[in-house]
Amino acid sequence: MANNEVDIVKVIESKFGSKVQVQPGLLGTAAINTNGLHREVLKAMVEADAKTGITAITGLDLGANLGVIFHVHTEKGFFGLRAEVPKEKPRLQTITDIIPGALFHELEVSDLFGIMFDGNELKGHFLLSENWPEGIFPLRKDVNPAEVKLGPSPPEEKIPEDKKIVKFIIGPQHPALLEPEKFSVTVEGEVVTKVEPRIGYVHRGIEKSAETRTYVQDVYLVERVCGICNACHAHGFVGAVEKILKTDVPPRAKYLRVIALELNRLHSHLLTLGHAGLEIGYETLFQYFWRDREPIMDLIELTSGNRVYASLMTIGGVRRDLKDTDIPKIKTTLSDLKKKLPFYRKVYTDEPSIRARMQNEGVLAKEDAIKLCVVGPVARGSGYDIDVRKDDPYEAYGEIPFKEIVYKTGDTWARMNVRMDELEESINIIEYALDNMPKGPFRVDVPRYVPIGEAIHRVEAPRGELFYYVKGNGSASPERVKIRTPTYANIPAFLKTAIGENIADVPPNFVSLDPCFSCTDR
Amino acid sequence: MTNTITWARVKSPWVLHFNSGACNGCDIEIVALLTPKYDVERFGIKLEPSPRHADVLLVTGCVTQQCAERLKRVYDQMPQPKFVVAIGACACSGGVFEGNYNVVGGVDKIIPVTAYIPGCPPRPEAIIDGAVKLLNALNPPKPKKQPKKAEPAKEAAKPAAEPQIVVAQPEAKPVMEAKHDGKQ
Numbered sequence: 001m002a003n004n005e006v007d008i009v010k011v012i013e014s015k016f017g018s019k020v021q022v023q024p025g026l027l028g029t030a031a032i033n034t035n036g037l038h039r040e041v042l043k044a045m046v047e048a049d050a051k052t053g054i055t056a057i058t059g060l061d062l063g064a065n066l067g068v069i070f071h072v073h074t075e076k077g078f079f080g081l082r083a084e085v086p087k088e089k090p091r092l093q094t095i096t097d098i099i100p101g102a103l104f105h106e107l108e109v110s111d112l113f114g115i116m117f118d119g120n121e122l123k124g125h126f127l128l129s130e131n132w133p134e135g136i137f138p139l140r141k142d143v144n145p146a147e148v149k150l151g152p153s154p155p156e157e158k159i160p161e162d163k164k165i166v167k168f169i170i171g172p173q174h175p176a177l178l179e180p181e182k183f184s185v186t187v188e189g190e191v192v193t194k195v196e197p198r199i200g201y202v203h204r205g206i207e208k209s210a211e212t213r214t215y216v217q218d219v220y221l222v223e224r225v226c227g228i229c230n231a232c233h234a235h236g237f238v239g240a241v242e243k244i245l246k247t248d249v250p251p252r253a254k255y256l257r258v259i260a261l262e263l264n265r266l267h268s269h270l271l272t273l274g275h276a277g278l279e280i281g282y283e284t285l286f287q288y289f290w291r292d293r294e295p296i297m298d299l300i301e302l303t304s305g306n307r308v309y310a311s312l313m314t315i316g317g318v319r320r321d322l323k324d325t326d327i328p329k330i331k332t333t334l335s336d337l338k339k340k341l342p343f344y345r346k347v348y349t350d351e352p353s354i355r356a357r358m359q360n361e362g363v364l365a366k367e368d369a370i371k372l373c374v375v376g377p378v379a380r381g382s383g384y385d386i387d388v389r390k391d392d393p394y395e396a397y398g399e400i401p402f403k404e405i406v407y408k409t410g411d412t413w414a415r416m417n418v419r420m421d422e423l424e425e426s427i428n429i430i431e432y433a434l435d436n437m438p439k440g441p442f443r444v445d446v447p448r449y450v451p452i453g454e455a456i457h458r459v460e461a462p463r464g465e466l467f468y469y470v471k472g473n474g475s476a477s478p479e480r481v482k483i484r485t486p487t488y489a490n491i492p493a494f495l496k497t498a499i500g501e502n503i504a505d506v507p508p509n510f511v512s513l514d515p516c517f518s519c520t521d522r
Numbered sequence: 523m524t525n526t527i528t529w530a531r532v533k534s535p536w537v538l539h540f541n542s543g544a545c546n547g548c549d550i551e552i553v554a555l556l557t558p559k560y561d562v563e564r565f566g567i568k569l570e571p572s573p574r575h576a577d578v579l580l581v582t583g584c585v586t587q588q589c590a591e592r593l594k595r596v597y598d599q600m601p602q603p604k605f606v607v608a609i610g611a612c613a614c615s616g617g618v619f620e621g622n623y624n625v626v627g628g629v630d631k632i633i634p635v636t637a638y639i640p641g642c643p644p645r646p647e648a649i650i651d652g653a654v655k656l657l658n659a660l661n662p663p664k665p666k667k668q669p670k671k672a673e674p675a676k677e678a679a680k681p682a683a684e685p686q687i688v689v690a691q692p693e694a695k696p697v698m699e700a701k702h703d704g705k706q
Contacts, residue, residue: 138623180589202545224545224618287558293557294554
């Protein structure tokens with residue numbers, strides 16, 4: 001593609017001139033003050049680069065005004081389009097007609113900041129509970145959550161009495177879901193015609209809570225967004241803070257971080273590949289994968305001291321070094337796992353029951369993947385090659401050779417096989433990092449007070465691109481922390497692919513997104 | 523007859539897992555319990571999908587506003603006698619999320635809790651230890667009578683370094699008012 005970041009900035013500057021202000025180097029490639037022209041700027045970007053998509057929409061409380069930042073990714077660049085609305089009349093034009101994937105992001109800002117998007121058809125609470133009082137928006141600075149009085153709970157949803165149409169309500173407590181979320185699935189006969197999600201059951205208000213704690217405490221708080229990809233969350237936060245501080249992490253710490261992130265990916269992928277087996281009634285496969293996941297958990301414990309919460313990342317480096325005497329143990333465990341992979345690969349490619357349940361099910365075309373702005377293995381299973389480790393290398397990923405796994409078919413099977421192949425790549429990355437680890441310090445001292453400034457950081461978590469936005473105000477606590485997690489971006493893909501499916505094929509399709517709702521809700 | 527029921531329950535407790543807003547850390551550890559390395563099925567512990575068949579409710583998470591009502595309902599659907607195990611720091615007291623706007627904090631604010639297993643997340647060994655202690659409390663080895671009812675769970679509630687077992691009164695009134703007292 002001829003498009004790259006320089007072109008986009010030039011396109012914007014030539015088209016809008018002094019009507020918009022471009023600040024290169026901020027919020028990714030450039031931050032653009034749109035002065036009320038956010039739709040026009042976005043349209044120009046989509047025309048210039050067909051792969052333009054939305055990563056997140058951040059709401060900000062700026063005192064008299066509310067700020068909105070549209071974080072937009074293009075083929076090579078990453079932009080932040082700023083807009084402002086007065087607090088008395090917080091209304092903006094929707095962008096869902098330009099980029100359909102923005103739907104859920106707009107809903108989140110409406111729910112938590114009270115900024116209404118004209119033209120967005122979905123209304124109602126998305127993250128907050130149904131009995132949350134009207135007109136109070138928890139992430140605004142003037143709201144004291146302790147004073148909020150909840151109303152009475154609304155009555156249960158009524159199921160329509162039409163004999164042809166059946167509405168299943170899956171969740172919040174359901175054997176197939178490990179986490180509490182609700183999906184209302186409407187079926188005609190056995191064919192799904194509509195899926196309505198209701199998330200927010202795990203919404204703990206971490207973004208607000210992060211504003212009241214210090215940066216050091218926040219590292220451990222954001223880690224607890226998700227128990228599976230915790231190292232990625234911690235890294236997303238410390239990466240953004242280090243950009244504000246302009247800290248350079250020592251080379252050894254970069255390699256140690258890569259090892260922690262890849263161990264995280266290994267155990268997460270093993271977990272999902274097993275879970276998919278459970279969903280299609282193949283429990284043996286589930287037990288096998290989880291058996292082989294345990295040695296990886298032991299490695300996480302060996303390298304970080306903890307089995308689940310690694311707590312390895314810290315601002316300025318990592319918290320502990322890797323002992324040279326531990327390296328042979330890590331290598332043996334990984335090579336043992338590597339020897340088992342051909343068997344699993346064979347099961348996933350040749351086993352007739354897996355092929356029957358997964359191939360040609362839940363097909364997501366590449367164009368839809370781009371339009372819905374999906375990320376991670378879901379996008380790569382549809383032939384859409386996005387991987388932050390390649391596109392915007394962080395830590396030592398720029399120096400380590402590895403393959404980006406892309407499948408073209410876009411079905412459940414392709415998404416699971418992306419993960420299957422990534423297992424081997426992850427093992428190779430860790431082995432390379434162990435062999436080429438530089439000597440030297442593993443952390444640097446950083447000030448406790450973070451200066452005024454803002455930064456974004458993107459991490460390729462096991463489920464896809466994880467996005468962090470941190471704004472510092474010169475004190476020991478951040479002004480705003482925004483987290484956009486991969487599952488939040490991937491849910492629209494499920495809503496699209498489930499329609500027209502047989503009801504029995506919905507669970508495997510759903511698990512192929514590797515959904516994590518504690519991430520989604522925060 | 524009672525002895526037979528106690529014997530059956532202790533030899534094979536059916537557990538139901540409810541996530542009341544947890545981060546997946548404890549939940550994955552519970553699933554890990556069922557897999558080959560830890561394999562609690564050798565103690566007869568079986569994960570049961572329906573509350574109506576379950577003896578023990580394993581609750582993880584800090585109890586979000588949306589889940590509080592559902593947690594109460596799942597508890598009410600379970601047949602008597604029933605036992606609740608709070609797994610993880612969040613379920614014991616709210617953990618790091620205590621005081622957030624959407625969090626009730628602590629399972630014992632909604633339903634009576636029999637055993638607390640602290641940790642973030644507790645190791646699978648700790649969960650097994652907690653489960654075994656619960657079973658021993660149900661069927662104490664020496665005295666051949668019904669398990670003694672200790673004081674209500676709320677008072678004994680502070681999580682300690684190792685699992686504490688308190689057998690709650692099954693009739694103890696669930697503290698649903700806590701949901702609206704504005705302490706969040």
